[in-house]
Each structure stands twice: as structure tokens, then as C-alpha cells.
Amino acid sequence: MAFGFCLGVFILLSVWPSVTCSDLPRGAIETACRDRYLLVTTQLSFAGNEPRFEAVDADGVHPITKQYGSECGYMFSILPLPGHAELRASYFSCHTDNQDDEVFTFSFNLITIDANGVETTYHVNANCSLPLPWSPREFSCEENYMEVSVRGDVSGLPGTKADNWTAALATAHSAAMSTWQVMFQQEGQQLTSMSFSEARELGYVFHLTQGRLVFRSPYTGSVMGSVTMVNGTFVEMVYPILVSRQRWVVIMVNLVVACSTDEGMYDGAGLVWQTPTLLSPLVSELSGLESSKISFGVAGQLLDEPITAERGYSLDISDTTVQISIPFNADGGYRKSFVMDNMYHEFYVVRLYYEQTFMDDSGVETRLRLHRPMNTPLLIQHPSIINQTVLEARVFTVYLGNLSYDVDLVAVKLNGHNFTILEANKSGLVITMVSQPNSNLHAYVLRVPFDSVIHKLYPTEGLLEYSLDINYTLVILPQEEPYYYLASVVAQFNDVFPPVFKGVCNKKSISFQMDHKPFDYLWEVGVGPYLLTPNLAAKRGYIMQNDSQSLILEVPLFSVGYTYKDINLKQFRGTFEILSRVPKTLEVKSSLAKACLFQTTEVIVCSTEGVVTVVTDVTLAVPGAEPNGTFLLDATCRPQETDDTRARFSFGLHTCGTRVQVDHQHVTYENEINIEHTFQSEAPVKTRDTASVVTVRCVYPLSDLYKLFAYWRFEADSPGVGTILTRVPVKIFQPNFPPTTLTTTRRPLTSTTTSNTGLSPGRKMPGIHPRAKYVKVFSWQMNQPKGTT
Numbered sequence: 188m189a190f191g192f193c194l195g196v197f198i199l200l201s202v203w204p205s206v207t208c209s210d211l212p213r214g215a216i217e218t219a220c221r222d223r224y225l226l227v228t229t230q231l232s233f234a235g236n237e238p239r240f241e242a243v244d245a246d247g248v249h250p251i252t253k254q255y256g257s258e259c260g261y262m263f264s265i266l267p268l269p270g271h272a273e274l275r276a277s278y279f280s281c282h283t284d285n286q287d288d289e290v291f292t293f294s295f296n297l298i299t300i301d302a303n304g305v306e307t308t309y310h311v312n313a314n315c316s317l318p319l320p321w322s323p324r325e326f327s328c329e330e331n332y333m334e335v336s337v338r339g340d341v342s343g344l345p346g347t348k349a350d351n352w353t354a355a356l357a358t359a360h361s362a363a364m365s366t367w368q369v370m371f372q373q374e375g376q377q378l379t380s381m382s383f384s385e386a387r388e389l390g391y392v393f394h395l396t397q398g399r400l401v402f403r404s405p406y407t408g409s410v411m412g413s414v415t416m417v418n419g420t421f422v423e424m425v426y427p428i429l430v431s432r433q434r435w436v437v438i439m440v441n442l443v444v445a446c447s448t449d450e451g452m453y454d455g456a457g458l459v460w461q462t463p464t465l466l467s468p469l470v471s472e473l474s475g476l477e478s479s480k481i482s483f484g485v486a487g488q489l490l491d492e493p494i495t496a497e498r499g500y501s502l503d504i505s506d507t508t509v510q511i512s513i514p515f516n517a518d519g520g521y522r523k524s525f526v527m528d529n530m531y532h533e534f535y536v537v538r539l540y541y542e543q544t545f546m547d548d549s550g551v552e553t554r555l556r557l558h559r560p561m562n563t564p565l566l567i568q569h570p571s572i573i574n575q576t577v578l579e580a581r582v583f584t585v586y587l588g589n590l591s592y593d594v595d596l597v598a599v600k601l602n603g604h605n606f607t608i609l610e611a612n613k614s615g616l617v618i619t620m621v622s623q624p625n626s627n628l629h630a631y632v633l634r635v636p637f638d639s640v641i642h643k644l645y646p647t648e649g650l651l652e653y654s655l656d657i658n659y660t661l662v663i664l665p666q667e668e669p670y671y672y673l674a675s676v677v678a679q680f681n682d683v684f685p686p687v688f689k690g691v692c693n694k695k696s697i698s699f700q701m702d703h704k705p706f707d708y709l710w711e712v713g714v715g716p717y718l719l720t721p722n723l724a725a726k727r728g729y730i731m732q733n734d735s736q737s738l739i740l741e742v743p744l745f746s747v748g749y750t751y752k753d754i755n756l757k758q759f760r761g762t763f764e765i766l767s768r769v770p771k772t773l774e775v776k777s778s779l780a781k782a783c784l785f786q787t788t789e790v791i792v793c794s795t796e797g798v799v800t801v802v803t804d805v806t807l808a809v810p811g812a813e814p815n816g817t818f819l820l821d822a823t824c825r826p827q828e829t830d831d832t833r834a835r836f837s838f839g840l841h842t843c844g845t846r847v848q849v850d851h852q853h854v855t856y857e858n859e860i861n862i863e864h865t866f867q868s869e870a871p872v873k874t875r876d877t878a879s880v881v882t883v884r885c886v887y888p889l890s891d892l893y894k895l896f897a898y899w900r901f902e903a904d905s906p907g908v909g910t911i912l913t914r915v916p917v918k919i920f921q922p923n924f925p926p927t928t929l930t931t932t933r934r935p936l937t938s939t940t941t942s943n944t945g946l947s948p949g950r951k952m953p954g955i956h957p958r959a960k961y962v963k964v965f966s967w968q969m970n971q972p973k974g975t976t
């Protein structure tokens with residue numbers, strides 16, 4: 188049933204705000220007819236400003252204040268759920284239209300005040316048809332009032348001892364009037380007699396409906412009330428007797444009402460409430476009243492036994508007391524949280540509803556209904572942390588549970604990095620809210636991949652430890668009080684070692700293999716200072732194969748990264764090193780320098796120490812030339828080793844007449860291998876001539892040679908790029924050998940000499956010809972200067 192509709196807008200400030208009725212969300216105001224009252228619930232947000240109700244009837248508008256509500260049968264409360272409020276209006280409440288005790292028509296104004304102080308009024312109307320027939324006598328123990336109604340035709344109502352009747356009768360007789368009077372009995376005191384209007388002044392309301400007499404008393408501690416201990420429970424009682432004397436007939440109606448005042452006790456496990464099994468003031472020895480049925484529930488509704496059992500509620504009925512226990516946190520209650528000194532406190536609230544039926548020996552039924560909110564004291568709570576990490580998944584999974592509905596997670600600090608929930612999701616962390624089964628609690632599951640924000644430690648060899656320090660920022664709603672909760676998790680792996688490389692010598696290359704292991708990502712594979720990437724491999728001519736099993740790298744001879752040693756005409760030693768290191772610190776963790784012997788054909792090596800070693804086939808330039816007859820620019824520099832076709836020279840870059848040329852990027856060293864020709868001229872005299880036919884060149888980047896200029900010491904950061912340029916005769920070799928017939932591919936050296944190197948100035952090379960037939964380049968680099976090939 189029903190709803191409210193928007194009535195109008197009142198102005199508090201000097202502005203005219205506009206509130207439209209369509210703003211009212213569905214379910215914002217709802218009504219429900221319960222056994223003996225109308226329930227109005229609202230879920231309108233009322234931050235700070237409590238809403239209020241007015242009862243509306245033909246006489247006008249009646250604000251439902253605390254006191255007025257307790258006198259007139261209205262109970263208004265703000266629930267411990269944010270934005271929730273409810274009003275319970277008795278079917279006998281003052282401003283309710285009652286048709287034959289069967290149909291009740293209610294009309295209310297609900298007034299809300301928004302943050303700007305603007306009031307909005309909603310009109311709430313509801314009709315209820317009695318859901319359950321009236322018992323002859325009914326008690327209602329509300330939070331703020333006690334109400335009893337008795338059927339009008341009941342005579343000789345139970346609950347009054349004979350002598351009390353006698354006393355009342357005596358008082359009634361002495362009263363000289365024909366109208367109704369009220370006499371209040373109080374334990375051990377004289378009867379107090381007064382008119383209805385005097386009683387009304389004291390907060391007591393009597394009224395007669397079509398078929399019932401109703402009495403309502405504010406609760407607790409009204410003037411005529413008294414509190415007694417009945418079988419270990421305090422009971423509040425008000426004992427009015429209505430008297431009307433008309434001539435010799437005296438009519439007396441006993442309207443005693445009593446309710447347990449027990450507010451529930453927290454016993455460490457839950458809330459326990461009790462009431463006497465027989466509320467003795469309601470029970471007359473004469474009438475033999477007996478308790479016949481007890482049921483209970485929460486929030487104004489009775490629950491079936493299976494449900495209460497499932498929720499862990501318990502009901503204990505003994506001869507003297509009825510005891511109800513509701514465990515802390517059981518479904519049906521609410522938790523309310525607070526932060527104090529960064530400690531998370533909460534209490535648990537449950538709104539007990541209790542119904543008891545009594546039967547007297549003549550089968551006349553009495554029903555008692557009771558509403559009792561109960562709460563635990565403030566308890567310190569610890570959210571619970573469960574480490575759900577599965578190592579193999581390589582993700583920290585941390586469960587933060589036992590959070591009440593009014594606690595929200597807003598941010599996490601992970602190893603010192605702040606993330607709001609939204610940022611966390613963007614950063615590849617996952618935070619999900621989950622509800623906890625069988626409770627109204629919720630939890631958050633945080634998933635952080637090991638390799639995202641985690642410290643990596645290697646306390647001992649082979650041990651890998653991930654640790655995550657979490658500082659949760661929780662807020663308590665609605666006041667958004669922050670609260671920090673800390674947790675730490677670690678994950679450890681054993682036998683975690685850097686990659687292992689295997690090297691194999693091939694005829695013209697070295698192959699490396701690295702089998703992939705799960706923790707490879709902790710290290711990077713490098714060649715010298717460079718990171719091995721497909722790009723680097725492509726640039727340097729390495730052949731890289733990387734699949735899920737292993738990484739295979741084949742490094743062809745003479746590609747960048749090799750070092751050479753022990754060069755002779757037969758063989759030389761080439762070494763290539765591959766290594767693994769920690770990406771951040773570049774600390775080398777493992778390496779393999781694979782050295783292989785390669786067969787020598789021709790080679791040029793420009794070492795970092797400034798020594799050039801070259802093995803070249805001189806007969807390519809001058810067929811039939813004798814390698815042992817070759818020399819460098821400085822003719823005293825002869826080959827160290829020769830065979831039929833090849834000569835091996837090894838000389839310092841600052842010796843043997845080596846020329847040097849410096850441009851703004853490179854230092855180029857150049858020497859020439861001269862071949863002594865002996866050929867027969869027409870004359871019988873053997874003529875000797877020499878031709879410079881092989882140019883040997885080493886190019887170093889200028890930046891690699893800063894030590895040369897700083898300390899006059901040759902020490903390059905990396906080997907130079909060596910080139911052997913062999914000028915090949917264009918024409919068939921002729922006896923009249925003119926050097927002009929030789930071709931070359933390079934420009935002559937024309938540049939400077941430096942006095943310290945003692946090199947002679949560059950000279951124009953004769954016979955420059957663009958057609959190169961044979962140029963060999965033995966090594967090259969990524970930053971190879973343009974024009975050297």
C-alpha cells in the first residue's frame with residue numbers, strides 16, 4: 188500500500204526553492220498495515236536534519252512531538268540505517284478515523300529539511316482494514332507508551348483482587364457524581380480519583396470507540412505509574428479503574444496495563460531480554476489466566492521458529508520468566524560503527540518484537556504486544572584479514588572482512604603508494620566488495636599482482652620474497668570518519684636463480700641458449716651495456732629466436748660485441764659475452780663469456796688498447812705478390828707472420844707511420860700495406876717498385892677516446908671499426924705498372940696530423956677511380972659513421 192505525494196514547499200530562507208514531486212524516488216515513503224498499527228517508512232535523505240511528522244484530521248494539523256506521540260499513540264524513530272526513519276501509528280491513535288474498529292484512515296504530513304534548510308512537505312495517506320480480529324483484551328507495549336483496549340461488553344474483567352475492588356467501590360460510592368471518574372491505584376497508596384480531563388493533563392488518554400474502551404499511558408515513569416519487580420524482572424504498571432455511578436448502579440472497568448521494562452542485556456555473546464511468564468498485575472488469581480502462546484521477531488514482525496532458529500535467536504520459557512537471546516551480529520539487527528583513537532567501535536542494535544497470548548479459564552483471550560529496541564554497549568571491533576594468496580597465481584589476495592554496512596573502503600596505500608579505489612582499478616589492482624554469507628556484513632578482496640608494487644628482496648641466495656604492506660583507509664558513514672587499518676602479507680619462493688646460459692661454438696658464429704624459467708622477468712639479458720632486444724639483435728645482425736621454451740641467440744663472427752685474441756694466420760680466438768643483470772641497479776647476476784677458436788682467413792681488429800691486428804691476402808691486390816715482402820708506411824714495420832698469400836701485421840696506432848684524422852665525430856687511423864714488386868723490365872736489371880695497395884683503417888668514435896685527449900693515453904671504450912681496403916688492378920697486370928691504374932673507393936686523407944703522433948700529413952692518393960671491385964669490411968657498429976663502407 189501506498190506512498191506520499193508532494194504537497195508544497197515552505198520557505199525558510201529568503202529564496203524560493205523549487206522542489207518537484209517527481210523528485211520523490213520510488214519507495215522513498217511507504218506505508219504498511221500491521222496487526223495493530225500503521226507503519227510509515229521513509230528513505231529520504233535527511234543529512235543532519237531529522238524529518239518530522241504531523242497527524243492530520245478534520246480538526247487540523249497536529250505535530251507529533253515526543254510527548255504528544257506517547258500520549259496519542261504515535262512512535263517516531265530514526266533508524267540506525269542511514270536515511271531511514273519510521274513512524275508507527277496505533278489504530279487507536281488520536282487522529283485516526285476509525286470505522287467500527289475495522290477500517291482505519293490515516294493522514295500525515297512528512298516534513299523534510301534539506302541541507303539548505305528548505306522544507307518539503309509530503310502528504311501521506313493510508314487506509315487499513317483490520318488484518319486480525321480483536322481479542323477481548325489487548326495490550327500494546329510500545330517504546331513510548333502502553334496501550335490497552337478492552338471489548339466494551341466485557342464484564343467482570345480479570346486482574347483485580349477482591350479487596351481492591353471493595354476499596355474502589357467504596358471510593359466510587361463516596362464520589363457524588365454521575366459521570367465517569369478515573370481512580371488510579373498505586374502500590375501501597377490511597378486511590379487517586381480524578382476526571383478524564385485531569386487524567387488527560389497527566390498524559391493519560393481514555394477513549395471509547397465503537398466497540399472498545401482504550402487507555403493509553405506514556406511510558407515510562409508516568410505520574411501514576413509504578414515499577415515493581417516481578418519474578419526478577421522490572422515491570423511498569425499503571426492501574427486505572429473507570430467508575431461511573433448512576434443512581435444505585437456503579438459501573439467499574441479495570442484497565443490495568445503492565446509492561447516489562449527490561450532493556451536487554453549484553454552477555455558477551457548477544458542481547459538477552461526477559462519478561463515474567465505471567466505479568467502478575469494482569470493476572471487475577473480468580474480468573475486463572477494462563478500463558479498460552481509466545482512468539483517473537485524483529486522490526487515489528489513475528490518470525491517463524493525455523494527462521495529464528497536459523498538466525499541463532501533463542502527463546503527460553505520457564506515457569507517464571509521468558510528469555511529471548513539474539514546473538515551479536517545476527518541477521519535482523521544492525522551494526523553501527525564509530526571511530527575513536529583510530530579504533531573501530533560499534534554496537535549492535537536489534538528491535539525486538541514480542542507477542543504473548545494469555546487465556547483465562549473461561550476462554551477469554553488477552554494479547555500482549557511489545558516493541559523493544561535493544562543495543563549492545565560500544566564494542567571494539569577488529570576487521571578481519573584473511574590471506575588468500577595462492578603463490579602459483581602470483582597475485583596477493585587479501586580479504587578484509589567483518590565490516591559493517593556503514594563502513595566503506597575508499598583508498599589503499601600499498602607499500603607507500605596511494606590509490607583510491609578508482610585509481611587502483613586503473614593500475615591493474617582489483618578491489619572487489621563481497622558480502623559475507625549469513626550476515627549483513629561485507630568484505631573487500633584486494634588483488635595485487637606480485638610484480639606491480641611489491642618489494643623484492645633476496646635475503647639469502649635463491650630466496651625471493653614479495654611483501655605487501657597495506658594501509659586501508661576505511662570511512663564510517665554517514666559522517667565519513669576515516670579509519671586506517673594495516674595489514675602485511677609476504678610470499679616467498681625458493682630456488683630462484685638468475686638465468687643460466689649455454690654457449691656453443693659454430694664455424695662462423697657462437698650460439699647461446701637460455702631456457703626460460705618462471706622468474707626470468709626479474710633479470711634482463713644484456714650484451715655489454717646494452718639490453719638485448721629484438722631491435723638490438725636486428726641492428727647488430729644477431730639471430731634471435733625467443734619462444735616460450737627458450738631464448739636462442741646466434742652471434743655471427745665479427746658482429747659487434749666480439750673481442751679477439753691470439754690472432755695468427757691459422758686461427759684466432761673470438762669471445763662473446765652475454766649476461767643477466769638486475770634491471771634497476773644493472774648489477775650483473777650471471778654471465779657467460781664464450782670463447783671460440785675460429786679459422787683465420789682475413790681479419791682486422793682495432794683493439795681498445797690502440798693496437799691494430801690485420802691479416803690480409805695481399806695477392807688479391809697484386810697477384811703473385813710475396814707477403815713476406817710487405818711493409819707499412821714506416822717501411823721498418825714488417826709482417827709478424829706470413830704464408831703464401833697472407834701477411835699478419837700487428838702495430839700500435841701511434842706507430843709505423845699511421846696517419847690520423849680527426850673530424851667532429853670520429854678519429855680515423857690509417858696505414859697502408861705496401862707490396863714490393865719485383866718485375867722484369869726490358870732491361871736485364873731487375874726493377875723493384877713498390878705499390879701501396881691495401882689500406883688499413885681503424886675508426887673510433889671521438890667520444891670513446893676522451894682519455895687520449897685527457898691523459899695522452901690510448902684507451903677506447905669499445906673496439907674501433909676496422910676496414911681493409913684493397914685496391915684491385917683494373918687492367919690486366921702490366922709490367923709497366925703505373926699506380927694510376929689502381930682504383931680506390933675512398934677519399935684521400937687530407938686532414939691534419941698531430942705532432943705527437945708524428946704522422947706525416949695526408950697525401951693525395953693518385954688514380955682515384957670510382958669502380959671498386961673488392962672492398963671488405965670486417966666489423967661494423969650500430970653507430971657506424973656514414974661513408975666508411
Ligand SMILES: *[C@@H]1O[C@H](CO)[C@@H](O)[C@H](O)[C@H]1NC(C)=O
Nearest residue numbers: 189290292293312313314315
Ligand atoms: C481511504 O478510503 C477512503 C474512503 O474510505 C478513500 O476516499 C481514500 O481514497 C482511501 N485512501 C487510500 C490512500 O486508499
Ligand SMILES: *[C@@H]1O[C@H](CO)[C@@H](O)[C@H](O)[C@H]1NC(C)=O
Nearest residue numbers: 348350351372373374375426
Ligand atoms: C490491592 O489491595 C491490597 C490489599 O489491600 C494492597 O496491598 C494492594 O496494594 C492493592 N493493589 C493496588 C494496585 O493498589
Ligand SMILES: *[C@@H]1O[C@H](CO)[C@@H](O)[C@H](O)[C@H]1NC(C)=O
Nearest residue numbers: 416417418419463467506507
Ligand atoms: C513469580 O511472581 C509471582 C507474583 O509476584 C509469585 O506469586 C510467584 O511465586 C513468583 N514465582 C517465582 C518462581 O518466584
Ligand SMILES: *[C@@H]1O[C@H](CO)[C@@H](O)[C@H](O)[C@H]1NC(C)=O
Nearest residue numbers: 569570571572573588589623
Ligand atoms: C569475523 O569476526 C569474528 C570474530 O571477531 C571471527 O570469528 C570471524 O571469523 C570473522 N569472520 C570473517 C569472515 O572474517
Ligand SMILES: *[C@@H]1O[C@H](CO)[C@@H](O)[C@H](O)[C@H]1NC(C)=O
Nearest residue numbers: 598600602603604605606660
Ligand atoms: C598518500 O595520501 C596521504 C593522505 O591521504 C598523504 O598524506 C600522503 O602524502 C600520500 N602519500 C603519497 C606517497 O602520495
Ligand SMILES: *[C@@H]1O[C@H](CO)[C@@H](O)[C@H](O)[C@H]1NC(C)=O
Nearest residue numbers: 608609612613617618619620
Ligand atoms: C575494476 O575493473 C574491472 C574491469 O577491468 C571491473 O570489472 C570492475 O568492476 C572494476 N571494479 C571497480 C571497483 O571499479
Ligand SMILES: *[C@@H]1O[C@H](CO)[C@@H](O)[C@H](O)[C@H]1NC(C)=O
Nearest residue numbers: 600657658659660671672673
Ligand atoms: C596509514 O595512512 C594514513 C593516511 O595516509 C596515515 O595517517 C597513517 O599514519 C598510516 N599508517 C601507517 C602505520 O603508516
Ligand SMILES: *[C@@H]1O[C@H](CO)[C@@H](O)[C@H](O)[C@H]1NC(C)=O
Nearest residue numbers: 574576577578676677678679
Ligand atoms: C600468506 O599466504 C602465502 C601463500 O599461501 C604464504 O606464503 C604466506 O606465508 C601467508 N602469510 C602471510 C603473513 O603473508
Ligand SMILES: *[C@@H]1O[C@H](CO)[C@@H](O)[C@H](O)[C@H]1NC(C)=O
Nearest residue numbers: 712719720721733734735738
Ligand atoms: C622472450 O620472450 C619472453 C616471453 O615469452 C619475454 O618475456 C622476454 O622479454 C623475451 N626476451 C627477449 C630478450 O626479448
Ligand SMILES: *[C@@H]1O[C@H](CO)[C@@H](O)[C@H](O)[C@H]1NC(C)=O
Nearest residue numbers: 813814815816817829830831
Ligand atoms: C719470401 O719468401 C719466399 C718463399 O716463400 C722466399 O723465396 C723469399 O726469399 C722470401 N723473401 C724475403 C725477403 O724474405
